[in-house]
Amino acid sequence: MSRIFRFVPYTITQDPMVWPTYAAECVSGDAAACGATSGERSDPADVDEWIRRHAQGAGHTSYRRSFTDFVALEPPEDLPPGTVMAFASPTL
Ligand SMILES: [Zn+2]
Known part of the structure; x- marks a missing residue:
């Protein structure tokens, strides 16, 4: 049994099952x-x-605000069966 190793161009999308937080x-x-x-x-x-x-209470006027969300990596739909997914290292 042979396996095909491919670098897959994943799409990163916000996970709709988890609410973002602030x-x-x-x-x-x-x-x-x-x-x-x-x-x-x-x-x-x-x-x-x-x-x-x-x-109002403390008289403080400087804040750090943050936003957190969760994402999911989704492979392309046309992935052939039996494909072993491999991640490409980002090129700097
Ligand atoms: Zn404060």
Whole structure:
């Protein structure tokens, strides 16, 4: 039994089964950052609201916002049966 090794041009797409998340961290402070965090939220508006409330209470005005999503690698549809998938190293 022979196997065919091919480099497959995968497509990277956002995983529709997992919601993206948003978060913020307060980086205000002179010697050290405050470090207060919103926790992960599914709605970016909730993160904005957390920032407003934290700013109101602590007077802090600098934040790091982050967005996280999950992706899936999908092979092309015309992959011949029995193909062993191989990943190509990115060329720099
Ligand atoms: Zn803070």
